[in-house]
Amino acid sequence: MTTREIVTAYIRAIEAHAPDEVARHMHPDFENVEHPNKLVPTGRRYDLAATRAAGERGLAVMASERYEIRQMIVEGDRAAVQIAWSGTLAVPAGPLPPGHVMRADVCSIIELKDGKVWRQEQYDCFA
Secondary structure: HHHHHHHHHHHHHHHHHOOOHHHHHHHEEEEEEEOOOOOOOOEEEEHHHHHHHHHHHHHHHHEEEEEEEEEEEEOEEEEEEEEEEEEOOOOOOOEEEOOOOEEEEEEEEEEEEEEEEEEEEEEEEOO
16 A cells, blocks of 8 residues: 555544554554643644543544545654544534534645555644
């Protein structure tokens, strides 16, 4: 698979709420850097286990998600992906009721190692 195909399959697995499929694409030394944003003002770093746990928590909160890949620039084992994200809440989140659709413009820099997602840097701009 090419870098573009691997990154696209990884994002589609996240969108489908398929944790086992997501895990299949992740390198054992995976790291996710989430830069400061509206929901995580100080930013956060996750290793593989913390990312899986965050994904499980997300499954309980989000009824569905959509990751519209607007653009992807690939250079070797690295991709810069511009995404329009939307997520429908399954449960209340603060003042937001179930069924509310959250939106964000996302830039994700994804690096592969050994054909798997090794490092991901997230810049999430929530509306």
